[in-house]
Amino acid sequence: MRKIMNEMEYEVVMQRIDELVEIVDDNTDKTDTHYIELDALTDLVVAYEEEHFFVKQPVLVNTVKFHDYEMKNAHQNRLQTKRAITAPAKFVKRVASLA
Numbered sequence: 820m821r822k823i824m825n826e827m828e829y830e831v832v833m834q835r836i837d838e839l840v841e842i843v844d845d846n847t848d849k850t851d852t853h854y855i856e857l858d859a860l861t862d863l864v865v866a867y868e869e870e871h872f873f874v875k876q877p878v879l880v881n882t883v884k885f886h887d888y889e890m891k892n893a894h895q896n897r898l899q900t901k902r903a904i905t906a907p908a909k910f911v912k913r914v915a916s917l918a
Contacts, residue, residue, distance in 0.1 A: 820859055823867040836860050 823829050839857040847854045877885075 820863065823863050829864070829867055829871075832860050832864055836864065 823832060836857065839853055839860070842853045843851070843857050849855075
C-alpha cells in the first residue's frame with residue numbers, strides 16, 4: 820500500500836478509519852477484512868502524522884510549571900467546593916438559636 824501524500828488523502832483515510840472503528844472491536848478476528856484494513860490504514864496515518872505533525876518534546880521546566888499550575892487550580896477548586904458545601908459558622912449558630 821502506498822503512503823498518504825497530502826492532507827486531502829489524509830482526511831479521506833481518517834473518514835474510512837472512523838467507519839471501520841464502528842465495525843471492528845476487541846472481539847473481531849485478526850483475519851477479518853475490516854480488521855486488516857483498519858490495521859493497514861492506521862499504520863499509514865501514523866507514518867503521515869509522524870512526518871507532518873511533529874510534536875516537540877516538552878522541556879522539563881515547562882512540564883514542572885504546568886504541573887504546579889494544575890495543582891494550584893485543583894487546590895483552588897477543592898477550596899471553592901468546600902466553601903460551597905459548608906455553611907458559615909454565624910449561619911449555623913443563628914439557625915441553632917432559632918430551633
